[in-house]
Amino acid sequence: xxxxxxxxxxxxxxxxxxxxxxxxxxxxxxxxxxxxxxxxxxxxxxxxxxxxxxxxxxxxxxxxxxxxxxxxxxxxxxxxxxxxxxxxxxxxxxxxxxxxxxxxxxxxxxxxxxxxxxxxxxxxxxxxxxxxxxxxxxxxxxxxxx
Amino acid sequence: xxxxxxxxxxxxxxxxxxxxxxxxxxxxxxxxxxxxxxxxxxxxxxxxxxxxxxxxxxxxxxxxxxxxxxxxxxxxxxxxxxxxxxxxxxxxxxxxxxxxxxxxxxxxxxxxxxxxxxxxxxxxxxxxxxxxxxxxxxxxxxxxxxxxxxxxxxxxxxxxxxxxxxxxxxxxxxxxxxxxxxxxxxxxxxxxxxxxxxxxxxxxxxxxxxxxxxxxxxxxxxxxxxxxxxxxxxxxxxxx
Numbered sequence: 001x002x003x004x005x006x007x008x009x010x011x012x013x014x015x016x017x018x019x020x021x022x023x024x025x026x027x028x029x030x031x032x033x034x035x036x037x038x039x040x041x042x043x044x045x046x047x048x049x050x051x052x053x054x055x056x057x058x059x060x061x062x063x064x065x066x067x068x069x070x071x072x073x074x075x076x077x078x079x080x081x082x083x084x085x086x087x088x089x090x091x092x093x094x095x096x097x098x099x100x101x102x103x104x105x106x107x108x109x110x111x112x113x114x115x116x117x118x119x120x121x122x123x124x125x126x127x128x129x130x131x132x133x134x135x136x137x138x139x140x141x142x143x144x145x146x
Numbered sequence: 147x148x149x150x151x152x153x154x155x156x157x158x159x160x161x162x163x164x165x166x167x168x169x170x171x172x173x174x175x176x177x178x179x180x181x182x183x184x185x186x187x188x189x190x191x192x193x194x195x196x197x198x199x200x201x202x203x204x205x206x207x208x209x210x211x212x213x214x215x216x217x218x219x220x221x222x223x224x225x226x227x228x229x230x231x232x233x234x235x236x237x238x239x240x241x242x243x244x245x246x247x248x249x250x251x252x253x254x255x256x257x258x259x260x261x262x263x264x265x266x267x268x269x270x271x272x273x274x275x276x277x278x279x280x281x282x283x284x285x286x287x288x289x290x291x292x293x294x295x296x297x298x299x300x301x302x303x304x305x306x307x308x309x310x311x312x313x314x315x316x317x318x319x320x321x322x323x324x325x326x327x328x329x330x331x332x333x334x335x336x337x338x339x340x341x342x343x344x345x346x347x348x349x350x351x352x353x354x355x356x357x358x359x360x361x362x363x364x365x366x367x368x369x370x371x372x373x374x375x376x377x378x379x380x381x382x383x384x385x386x
Binding site: 013016020021060 | 178179182183185186187189190193198199201206209213325327
């Protein structure tokens with residue numbers, strides 16, 4: 001079955017590039033786009049995509065703030081975070097934040113769909129709501145790393 | 147080139163090197179985005195030319211070229227800012243009203259187009275470079291015009307206060323004010339807090355910071371009392 005994807009990134013050119021890579025090369029279907037975390041939450045709730053591809057750095061509401069709210073808005077969606085930084089440094093805390101994986105932004109568009117399939121092949125990470133203090137501590141840790 | 151001849155020269159050199167280094171780090175970080183785009187489009191072009199997939203190769207090539215042109219402009223702006231940081235500062239005392247007036251003259255068509263008005267109270271003199279200070283005012287005014295959009299015509303008002311041996315220059319506008327998030331990044335190169343919704347390459351306020359710091363000053367973004375944006379610049383008092 002063709003997997004559906006919601007793109008959440010403030011850069012329209014990158015969204016276009018990912019859309020071409022996912023739809024025309026990777027046999028996935030992009031069902032929506034959002035330019036910040038707040039729009040991403042609304043779109044995830046309305047569209048219930050299989051995968052939300054979420055940028056970390058965005059205006060209004062960034063990816064780290066949006067992540068738990070997207071998981072709550074669409075619990076069956078895998079959230080894969082796009083980062084401009086070395087993804088393996090963040091992998092160990094991805095699960096605890098509710099993300100299925102981190103993917104580096106430099107990934108070739110022809111490889112993006114395969115990377116997403118690999119990242120979402122495992123069961124959805126258990127999502128437990130963190131208290132504000134715990135969540136802020138995790139966010140601070142990620143921001144230190146990036 | 148002659149080496150530093152005084153403690154002040156050595157200090158200026160250290161400051162210029164520190165600014166250049168910080169600028170290079172920020173620029174390298176932010177230039178990665180168009181490079182990723184370019185690399186991405188070329189990846190798709192290659193896949194198309196290799197016959198792995200059938201894509202609109204012409205469109206992709208044009209996107210790649212447009213990205214390259216955007217990068218050229220970014221690098222050009224960066225180079226210009228970097229020159230600001232390293233150019234020797236003339237030992238000239240300038241009445242700040244002069245570069246402000248020059249900025250307004252340079253922007254007269256743009257101001258007429260938008261119906262904008264630029265006013266100022268008494269302004270002091272500072273040691274510096276007239277061309278750079280003109281550019282500083284132009285960039286701040288341009289930023290105000292870019293984000294104006296309400297029913298009222300844009301108004302930019304410049305005032306000065308003397309405090310603890312320094313001059314604080316305050317530029318207020320009547321626009322929507324700074325966005326609530328990311329204010330600390332406003333003066334970084336390539337920062338566009340409104341994403342792609344507003345035209346520009348995110349270098350205008352970065353240039354302002356480069357010019358202010360080159361003049362030994364400090365710049366910050368705060369809120370104007372009436373709700374618009376305020377740019378607050380502190381310049382050292384001209385010593386003679």
